[in-house]
Every structure is written in structure tokens, then in C-alpha cells.
Amino acid sequence: MTALDAHIVVERSGFRLDATVQAAPGEVVAVMGPSGAGKSTLLGVLAGLVALDAGHVRLGDRELDTAPRPRVRTTPSRRGIVLLGQEPRLFPHLSAHENIAFGLRAHGATKQVAAAEADQWLWRVGLDGMGSRRPAQLSGGQQQRVALARALATSPDALLLDEPLTSLDAETAGDVRALLHDQLTATRSTAIVATHDAVDAVALASRLLVLEEGRVTQTGRVREVLAEPATRFTAAVAGLNRVEGEVRGGRWQRDHVVLAAGDAASAPSDGTAVAAVFRPSAVGIDRTEADTWTGALRLAPSVVEGEWLARVTRLEQTPGGVRVRTVDPEVAVDLTADRAAELGLAPGLPVRLRLDAGDARFVPLG
Template sequence: MTPPPTPADALPPEEPAAPADDAQPPQGPPAPDNECRTGGAGGNDNPAEGRVPPTHPHSKAGLNAHLVIDRTPTFRLDITLTATPGDVLALLGPNGAGKTTALRALAGLTPLTRGHLHLDGTDLHDTPPEHRPVGVVFQDYLLFPHLTALDNVAFGPRCRGATKSEARAQAQDWLHRMGLKEHTTTKPRRLSGGQAQRVALARALATHPRLLLLDEPLAALDARTRLEVRAQLRRHLAEFEAVAVLVTHDPLDAMVLADRLVVIEHGRIVQEGTPADIARHPRTDYIAQLVGLNLYKGQADGHTVRLDAGPAITTTEDLTGQVFVAFPPSAVTLHRDRPTGSSARNLWHCEVAGLETHGDQIRADLTGELPLAADLTTVAAAELDLHPGAPVWATVKATQTHAYPA
């Protein structure tokens, strides 16, 4: 697997030292004998043999995995992931849902309790991590601090049997692709966050992995750098010809970077689909919060949905049976007195539970007849004299709701 593919708890006990010109590359985690298998010292022209499982014909190309892992006596991860070459799959979910466990299982760092893991038709279940055609970019990048950007990227090809000159030539090419040709001799401590992220990505891609794993790859960046690097990462992923799996807590990262989202809660997949479909049809409170919607479940009879816990909501859709109803906080209009002459079909008496800044607006958390979130301008909040405990009336037009089968 593309080095260094291990989180902190799987790293070797000591940092690797920078190699001399005639030395073997630094030790790469986590080979069983703790060595980077290059077939000999730096001048060896013979590639390492048997390091990567054979790739089967592309009729079976892509990822086909059923991951079952008993992490604790009370937690089991049980998910199925499939993707074809060129797909970018994003795993989303709250803390403790099992996203990182899934990523570690794909990398070979956490063994399966049962299930299977096939990549390009090859069974990787019993393949050690360092032998898998898998590249990993971790949240803190794990760049070797004593190596230059060039030698960090060259490390992977050296471990796959390339000569020193071949590995450095490949690394030079990848750094140029990443827009880092001026930083080949720079060490990690002198790289910006965005530059370090691109070096880590180049190192992961340098061995041409058939599966690329990205664990919160933008989390360590500030807001301005994140915007720029996200755009660059999207371009690089669009050019990647194999499968990429992204773990993130940021819905915007997932929406921008991924072709398909897989939402995991309590070790199970609760929803999957395109970003647009999930954003329009959330099926759990967690997803609704991610995409910024008020979400309710109830029984539909025509244009009226009687909520499981709460009042009725009038919608434009004509449905029957169990449905979800969603609408954005921006669709909610607040009044201090009960409105008269309003065209809104939905009216609820509520109380302000809390206020917080949300972008350039104020988000009001409301309780009462219908718990909901409402967005309004700072001026409107001041004019309404909103504060915790203030009584308000909330209205939502039927045309601003969206109902769909549960």
C-alpha cells in the first residue's frame, strides 16, 4: 500500500531518517518486517516481486466490499460499498458512526469480522496492508519530516522496486502536476497546509493505486486555503482513473468532491445516492441538519400531512401514506403577533429557545407546537426583539415545503 498508510497508532516507533544517495529508502509502515521492500539498496534495478496482488480484467473493475466489523461488544459496522473506476464515494456520518473504521478496513489496518473485500476482482481479505494497491491521505498527512517533498513522494515508488533515479523522476512529475515544482527540495515544516496536502496526495498517487482513501483531507486547513485546495482536489480526483473513498464531516466537501454519498449512522447505511438527491430527500435528522433543512415524518392524506409527533403541515404534493416533509429555515417567517391576512397555509405558535449567528443571518431555534429552525436577517431579529423565551408565530407557505414518500 502506498506509504505511509497508517494512522498514528500504527506508525513505527521512530521517525525515518533521510536516506543517503546510496542508501535504501526510509522504513515504511507497516510491512511485517518493518522494511521497505525494494529488493536491495538504492541502486538495485530489479523491481520488488509479489508486492501487489494482480489486477484482474476490468470486467470486474472497481470496489465491491461487504465490511462487517465487531468493534466493541455493543457496536458492529455492517455496510456494503460498491464503486466503479472513476467514482468518488464520500462516507458521511456523526462521530462514532463507523466511517473511520470502514476506511481502516479498506486499508487493511482493521481486520474484518466477516464479509468480503474485492478490488478489481481481486480478493484482498487476507492481503497485508503494505501489499495492497491502495493509497491513503490522512488528515494530518504524515509526511516524513526529515525528507524533502521530492523524497516524500519518491518513497512509494522506491518501495515498489523503482531505482532511486526512476523514483525521483516520477516524484518530480507528480510534484509538477500538483503545481509544486518550486518546492521539490522543501521539507514539510516549511510547506503551507495546502502545499503539504498536495505533497501527501502526490505521494499517495505516485504508486498508481487502484483505491485511494482520503481521511478528512481538508480538515487541517483554514477557511481560505480550504476553498482553494478543495477546488484543486476536485480537479485531481476528476483525473483519477480508479476508485476514491472520502471520509469527511463537512457536507460541502462531500457535495463538491463526491459523485455519490453514503451516510452511515450507528454502523449502518441509512441513505445513499447522489449529492443532489440526498440534499433534496433527507431521511434522517442527521442528514437534514447536514443539508440545512427542517425535516418531519407523518401520514399524508392528499395535501395534508399529520405529523407523527406534532401538528399537520399543508403541502403542494398530493400523497397518501407515510411521508417526509422538508423545508429550509429560510422558508420560515416569524411574527410577534398572530398574523392576519397571511397567504401562508401553515401557522404555528412557538417560543424562541436560542439564537446564533449562521453565516450572515441569525438562526432562531424554536420550540412549541412545531420545533423548527428559522433564518432571518440581523435587522429583522432586532425589529422583532427576539430573545430566548420570546413568543412568536411561525408561518410557512405550502409552496415552500417538499413532501416525498418515506
């Protein structure tokens, strides 16, 4: 049985969203994509805030939207769907307890039942004893906890989360993420989570849908999508390099880069267009004898399997050291800060990169 089944087509000037999203009862699906991919528009259609140009939205056995004919459009308040965004949007003149109780009262609960349920939800989200505080007296993380409690207290048929952790600092986001996981699991809520953070997908969802330029480029179980990214965006999210090439003579090639599979079972057949996927930490890096690109090319030996010349474009700080970005082709290399200092790396310098056989996986294109 599918709790949520939607085919969404929205036409805007210079943009078209055409995506299918499904979720089983109690399933959490993450939606990832770059800015402008259509994530918020997709959630807006599901919530009833954006009109369909074509397609349908079904929730259980109810037809919420259809277009263009027959035209059906259910108002947001009658959908059984709650949208929680980056801003908690609490009523500023009501206390935390009153904000939660308001949602329950709006769904028909008596004053006494709503008050008791609000007390219970304050305890569940870790705000026991803080119910009398108004939003201005709460931190951003606490406000988001109240908003989550208000959303889940009404037992919605589906919960939509539009990057709810973006405005929080890393530590608070981690706490709220853990709370989300616990409460979504405990309530067996069907949820769609739009996010830009792979940690959200890994921690909250069982399936991942990647949306780019208004279309779905990959979907599947979170681990499978991140392990075999179909696009450079997904590879970047997964923290992997992805370089497209083809197989010639039993070896993968891209211009002057030649790689071999670690074993015969993983080697693609000749003529196959594939992407080489590998971790930035698996790439070795050394300075060349010359400090200019033309000088490095002149001194470079003939093509060596698993080694190639590249140019440094920029250096980025990472939690574990330094990430070196290179081009020809675009490859990221992770190394410790002291190793980066030892090499004296800087934008524009030529470097020699190395990748051992077996450190790359080959993913067929398309």
C-alpha cells in the same frame, strides 16, 4: 464492472458496523455520518488496518479480505489501496521531493524515474520550486498537497480519504478541495472520501453514502440524497428542515402543525407517514402578542394551515445572518441580522412560524 465491493461487519463493545460500500472504476463515493458512526472504522477495514469480523473486501478481481471462513486477509502494503487522513504523515527528515519519490521507489521505480515523477507531481499540486523544503518548512495546506502527490504518484487501485481537509482553515481547505477534484478527475482514481462537510461531497463525489450508528441509512447520487434526506442528520447536512408527520384528510400534520402541498401531484395519500422537507429561509417568523408560552397559547387562534406556535431555543450566526432554532417541532429559520434584531428574539420566547404551500416537499418515511 465494480472496482471496489465490500460488505463490512465489525463488532466492538457496544458498537456494530454493518455496511456495504461499492465504487465503480474511477468513481468517487463520499461517506458522511455523525461522529462515532463508523466512518474511520470502515476506511480502516478497506485499508487493511482493521480486521473484519464478517463480510468481504474485493478490489477488481482480487479478494482482499473474507471472514469468518475462509479467512483471507491481505496486508496493507499489498492491497493497492492508499489511505490519506487528516494528518499528512510526511517523513520529517525528507524534503517534499524526497517524500514523493520515496513512495515511487517503494513501488519499484528506479531512482531516476522516481526523481522525474516527483518533479512532475510537485508541479501538478502547485508546489513547483518548493521540493527542497522539509515538512516543517511547509504550511498545513502545502503538506497536505505533498501527501496527496505521494499518494497519487503510485497510481493506487483505490484512494481512501479520511476527512483530509478537517485540520485546514476554510480558504486553504477550498484550495486543496479544488486540487483534489482536479487530480481525482485527471487520474480517474477510484476513491472513498469520508467527510463531515456537504461541500466535499458535492465538489468531489458522484455518489453519497450516509452512515449512522454503524449502518447505512441512505445512499444514492449526491444531489438526490441531499434533496430528499431520509434522516434528520442528512437534512442538517443538506441545510434543510425535516419534520416527520402523517397525512390526514389530504393534509400533512404533526401535532398542531398542518401543511398542504402546493399542487395535487405532490400531495401524499391519506394515512402515509411522511417527512416534510423545507428550507430554513422559506419559513417566516413573527413575535407573538404574549412573551410567555402559556400566554401565547391562550391568545393563539385555532389551528391555521401553514402557521404554528414555536419556542426559540437558540440563535446561531450564519454567513448570511442569523439562524433561529425552535422546538415543538424542531425547525430552523434563517433571517437577516437586522430582522432578528428588529424582532428582539431570545431563547425561550414564543414565536409564530409560517410556511407557504408549495415550499415543503413530502418524503415518504422508510
